[in-house]
Amino acid sequence: MLRFAVLRLISMGVSLLAASLVVFAVIEIIPGDPAAFMLGLNADPQAVEALRDDLGLNGSAPARYLAWLGDMAQGDFGISYTYRVPVADLIVQRLGVSLPLAAYALTLSTLIALPVGIVAAAKRGGPVDYGLMGTAQLGIAIPNFWFAMLLVLVFAVKLRWFPAGGFPGWNDPAQALRALSLPALALALPQAAILARVLRSALIETLEQDYIRSARAKGLSRAQAIRRHALRNALIPVLTILGLQFSFLLAGAIIIENVFYLPGLGRLIFQAITQRDLVVVESVVMLLVFAVILVTFLVDIAYAAIDPRLRRHT
Amino acid sequence: MSGRIQLLTGIALAGVFVLAALVSLFWVPHDVSVLNIAQRLQPPGAEFWLGTDQFGRDLLSMLMVGARVSIAVALVAVGIGVGLGVPLGLLAAASRGRLLDEVLMRGNDLTFAFPALVIAILITAVFGPSAVNAILAIGIFNIPVFARVARGGALSLWTLDYILAARVAGKGTVRISLEHILPNITNLLIVQATIQFSLGILAEAGLSYIGLGAQPPTPSWGRMLAEAQTMIYTAPRLALLPGLAIMALVLGLNLLGDGLRDALDPRLRRATQ
Numbered sequence: 053m054l055r056f057a058v059l060r061l062i063s064m065g066v067s068l069l070a071a072s073l074v075v076f077a078v079i080e081i082i083p084g085d086p087a088a089f090m091l092g093l094n095a096d097p098q099a100v101e102a103l104r105d106d107l108g109l110n111g112s113a114p115a116r117y118l119a120w121l122g123d124m125a126q127g128d129f130g131i132s133y134t135y136r137v138p139v140a141d142l143i144v145q146r147l148g149v150s151l152p153l154a155a156y157a158l159t160l161s162t163l164i165a166l167p168v169g170i171v172a173a174a175k176r177g178g179p180v181d182y183g184l185m186g187t188a189q190l191g192i193a194i195p196n197f198w199f200a201m202l203l204v205l206v207f208a209v210k211l212r213w214f215p216a217g218g219f220p221g222w223n224d225p226a227q228a229l230r231a232l233s234l235p236a237l238a239l240a241l242p243q244a245a246i247l248a249r250v251l252r253s254a255l256i257e258t259l260e261q262d263y264i265r266s267a268r269a270k271g272l273s274r275a276q277a278i279r280r281h282a283l284r285n286a287l288i289p290v291l292t293i294l295g296l297q298f299s300f301l302l303a304g305a306i307i308i309e310n311v312f313y314l315p316g317l318g319r320l321i322f323q324a325i326t327q328r329d330l331v332v333v334e335s336v337v338m339l340l341v342f343a344v345i346l347v348t349f350l351v352d353i354a355y356a357a358i359d360p361r362l363r364r365h366t
Numbered sequence: 367m368s369g370r371i372q373l374l375t376g377i378a379l380a381g382v383f384v385l386a387a388l389v390s391l392f393w394v395p396h397d398v399s400v401l402n403i404a405q406r407l408q409p410p411g412a413e414f415w416l417g418t419d420q421f422g423r424d425l426l427s428m429l430m431v432g433a434r435v436s437i438a439v440a441l442v443a444v445g446i447g448v449g450l451g452v453p454l455g456l457l458a459a460a461s462r463g464r465l466l467d468e469v470l471m472r473g474n475d476l477t478f479a480f481p482a483l484v485i486a487i488l489i490t491a492v493f494g495p496s497a498v499n500a501i502l503a504i505g506i507f508n509i510p511v512f513a514r515v516a517r518g519g520a521l522s523l524w525t526l527d528y529i530l531a532a533r534v535a536g537k538g539t540v541r542i543s544l545e546h547i548l549p550n551i552t553n554l555l556i557v558q559a560t561i562q563f564s565l566g567i568l569a570e571a572g573l574s575y576i577g578l579g580a581q582p583p584t585p586s587w588g589r590m591l592a593e594a595q596t597m598i599y600t601a602p603r604l605a606l607l608p609g610l611a612i613m614a615l616v617l618g619l620n621l622l623g624d625g626l627r628d629a630l631d632p633r634l635r636r637a638t639q
Contacts, residue, residue, distance in 0.1 A: 063472075067472070067476055070472075070476050071480070078488050078492060082492050089492075189620060190617065192616075192620060193564075193617035195572065195591075195613065197572060197575050198571075198591055198605075198612065201598060205598050209598070209599055302483075303481045303483035303484070307483070307575065307576055311595075328491075330491065333487065337484055337487060340481070344479045348479070
């Protein structure tokens with residue numbers, strides 16, 4: 053297990069290095085002169101020169117790349133050109149919205165998917181199963197930002213239960229959670245639909261195994277067999293899907309933050325694109341890619357911990 | 367839902383939008399490039415079947431042209447994924463276990479680490495927003511998906527006797543891949559293409575909603591939703607119909623994909639029913 057984890061860790065490091073090369077090449081080499089690019093066509097040559105100095109653009113590309121890597125490793129992401137503050141501070145501040153939003157959405161989707169998947173599997177082939185799975189099909193097909201707009205129309209504009217957008221900060225946790233509720237629900241629905249479908253087919257497959265038949269023969273009811281034996285085994289594919297879905301959750305969060313004007317990473321990166329703040333774009337993209345690679349790594353490890361057979365294949 | 371009904375519903379739903387998109391190439395009820403403020407926010411009626419938007423454009427015509435944009439973006443993106451991903455996957459399977467396979471698959475994992483939206487952000491930050499960027503972003507995202515499916519399907523075939531026979535007959539790796547492996551993984555690829563097509567429609571809508579896709583004046587479903595967001599209370603029709611269109615097309619494609627998978631591979635039927 054330790055050897056497996058170490059090998060995976062090395063492979064994760066290599067992926068990160070390769071990803072950072074790609075990001076560096078796109079942001080710092082393709083535009084030619086990033087300083088001139090950020091300031092636009094009619095920029096004052098002196099201002100461009102000053103920004104070049106600020107950004108440390110006067111070295112060779114390999115030297116700049118290594119310096120960038122070294123700085124990032126120490127938590128220094130550079131200074132935002134538009135906000136005039138360290139990018140690391142901006143990111144930490146915005147993560148205070150984006151991370152709780154993602155966690156909230158993940159919790160909601162699991163809370164919705166577990167009962168739906170279990171009930172559908174238990175009532176397989178009946179009207180309840182068809183109803184639930186039909187709804188799940190709709191949930192997968194609905195664009196989450198449009199679902200968000202519908203939620204705003206019903207729960208914010210008509211019923212006034214939740215705010216339509218904005219974020220009051222964490223000083224009042226109840227209000228903060230209230231502001232994150234509609235965005236989290238919008239993010240959670242498509243995820244829940246996918247999870248419920250995966251859980252249902254995994255459960256159905258597990259229920260046909262011999263050990264379930266033994267459990268039933270021993271006198272356990274179907275519900276008891278599901279609860280004590282099938283669910284645990286069916287959770288393995290669900291875990292994989294959760295890991296694979298993480299990048300969709302991330303992308304969804306970026307879009308949803310823009311629907312609700314939430315000051316998270318998604319808003320930050322969009323403002324950075326319009327203002328051509330390449331330092332911010334570069335850092336946030338690196339962070340997002342790091343998150344995806346890290347989750348893939350964690351899922352691999354969790355998978356191997358649950359099922360020792362998987363360790364051999366690498 | 368039985369597989370057959372699923373398949374037919376999917377074909378019908380997706381077919382309506384493909385037809386609308388094709389018709390819009392030759393004819394739309396009203397020209398969508400003309401703004402006519404005098405006709406703004408007309409309710410549905412005889413002249414404007416679905417009414418007009420806040421700029422006086424005919425909503426039905428906008429939806430038809432929007433269908434064309436969405437379908438074109440998703441289709442070309444699938445094309446990129448198939449065109450690059452499948453040869454890479456076949457190559458990886460042909461050199462299974464060797465360094466080339468390892469290198470290709472690690473490259474694959476690396477591309478997986480960049481969600482389509484992140485690729486779009488990177489491209490847009492440097493080149494500015496356009497429909498082409500959306501196509502590229504979704505297309506690049508599709509490459510490792512198809513490479514993985516092609517490799518997985520091909521790997522199991524390489525161990526079979528008839529492939530061994532072909533090798534004994536003196537056929538090279540490339541010929542075996544093209545003549546014997548590819549035809550046998552076509553079903554898998556068709557099903558995956560349907561899934562990626564529907565994901566592409568959703569991704570295009572998301573990208574154009576946040577302004578990273580097709581640019582004005584080209585109508586796109588995502589941007590129509592973005593423009594309607596502030597009007598959601600005064601003219602809910604404008605915010606409801608493009609969303610319903612996206613959902614119906616994606617639902618149709620998903621049903622089509624599920625139906626095709628069941629029809630083409632009976633072994634999978636048991637698990638999904």
